[in-house]
Amino acid sequence: MRRACSPAALLLALVLAACGAAMSRTADDASLxxxxxxxxxxxxxxxxYRLDARTFQGVVTLSGTVKTxxxxxxxxxxxxxxxxxxxxxxxxxxxxxxxxxxxPTQLPTPQLPTSNSGRTRI
Numbered sequence: 001m002r003r004a005c006s007p008a009a010l011l012l013a014l015v016l017a018a019c020g021a022a023m024s025r026t027a028d029d030a031s032l033x034x035x036x037x038x039x040x041x042x043x044x045x046x047x048x049y050r051l052d053a054r055t056f057q058g059v060v061t062l063s064g065t066v067k068t069x070x071x072x073x074x075x076x077x078x079x080x081x082x083x084x085x086x087x088x089x090x091x092x093x094x095x096x097x098x099x100x101x102x103x104p105t106q107l108p109t110p111q112l113p114t115s116n117s118g119r120t121r122i
Contacts, residue, residue: 029056029057030055033054033055035082036053036082037053039079039082040079043075045071045074046071046078049065049066049071050064051066051075059085059088059089061091062075062076064092066092069094071094076092
C-alpha cells in the first residue's frame with residue numbers, strides 16, 4: 001500500500017532543499033573570495049596593496065587602489081585563474097600621480113627703493 005505525502009510535508013522538503021542550496025552557495029562564495037585574496041597576495045607586485053574580493057554567485061568583485069592600470073589588469077587576471085570564478089568585475093581605482101611643489105619656507109623681504117643719498121624714498 002502506498003502512502004501519500006501531505007502538501008505541508010512536500011512544501012517543507014522543498015524549502016529545506018532550497019535553503020541547503022543557498023547555504024552551500026554562500027559557503028562556496030566565501031571560500032572563493034578567500035582563494036582569490038590568496039591568489040592576489042601571491043601575485044608579485046600586488047601583495048603591497050589592500051585589494052579586496054567579494055563574491056556573489058561565483059562573480060568576484062575586486063576593489064582597492066593600485067598605482068598603474070597594468071597592476072589592476074594583473075589583479076583581474078589572477079582572480080580569473082582561480083578555479084570556480086565565473087566572472088570578475090573590477091572596481092579597482094588607479095592612483096593618479098601627485099605632484100608636489102616645494103615652496104620656500106620664508107619669502108625674501110621686499111626692499112624699498114633708495115635714493116642716491118642713502119635715504120629711503122617714500
